[in-house]
Amino acid sequence: MKKKLTIVLAMFTLFAFLTSTNAFAHEMYFTQSGSTITTIPLRWTPKNTSTGRLKVIINKQSLTGSWSTYYEDARTAWHSSAVPAEFTTTTTTPVPNTYMVTASQQYWDSMYPDGPFSETLGVTELYDTNSLAITSIATASASTKQLKGANIYLNPSPNSPSAFIYRFTMSHELGHVLALGHSHLPQYSPANTSTDPSIMSYDYFSLGQSYLPQNHEVNDVKKMYGY
Numbered sequence: 001m002k003k004k005l006t007i008v009l010a011m012f013t014l015f016a017f018l019t020s021t022n023a024f025a026h027e028m029y030f031t032q033s034g035s036t037i038t039t040i041p042l043r044w045t046p047k048n049t050s051t052g053r054l055k056v057i058i059n060k061q062s063l064t065g066s067w068s069t070y071y072e073d074a075r076t077a078w079h080s081s082a083v084p085a086e087f088t089t090t091t092t093t094p095v096p097n098t099y100m101v102t103a104s105q106q107y108w109d110s111m112y113p114d115g116p117f118s119e120t121l122g123v124t125e126l127y128d129t130n131s132l133a134i135t136s137i138a139t140a141s142a143s144t145k146q147l148k149g150a151n152i153y154l155n156p157s158p159n160s161p162s163a164f165i166y167r168f169t170m171s172h173e174l175g176h177v178l179a180l181g182h183s184h185l186p187q188y189s190p191a192n193t194s195t196d197p198s199i200m201s202y203d204y205f206s207l208g209q210s211y212l213p214q215n216h217e218v219n220d221v222k223k224m225y226g227y
């Protein structure tokens with residue numbers, strides 16, 4: 001269950017295919033039995049030893065078109081926020097722990113074909129310290145739960161391209177890199193679309209044109225990582 005951002009065309013609501021979070025923080029994976037929610041906390045591990053901030057080093061060499069144009073805006077949104085993480089860019093191959101890629105049209109059409117009212121804009125895959133791809137609750141459970149890498153794939157030709165769509169999608173996927181799940185799921189009671197707009201929500205129109213991490217998201221990251 002890769003984390004996908006899907007826009008529902010011509011509607012002001014968006015639907016998740018598969019997502020997860022919980023009542024106290026935006027965990028990506030959880031299981032629910034009745035009213036009992038069991039979370040699978042996944043945590044990013046690379047840190048800047050001098051600042052103590054989480055260290056996300058992004059290779060964007062395969063980012064093309066408008067995704068490349070607006071990349072820096074999304075990166076800066078996180079890097080300059082109060083979140084305890086730094087997001088930097090590299091072009092060297094062995095160094096990065098995160099790759100951002102504009103997918104080929106053929107790959108995207110085969111993997112994420114448009115639904116009648118929806119399309120997928122971006123997908124984030126996480127990897128643990130054993131290089132296990134975390135793509136389901138089962139693999140999340142079996143993982144080390146310590147994250148060391150991520151791959152972000154982006155739709156090469158969104159149906160409704162705009163600066164906001166590009167910026168928001170990349171900001172949303174970078175939130176997944178830190179292991180944030182989705183806001184505004186039924187299981188996530190503290191946030192709602194109007195009072196707690198969220199870049200980690202599918203109902204992102206409540207943000208207006210903002211693509212900045214919101215206070216409750218920043219606070220969740222701090223709580224999740226013990227900052």
Ligand SMILES: [Zn+2]
Binds near residue numbers: 003176
């Ligand atoms: Zn998502």
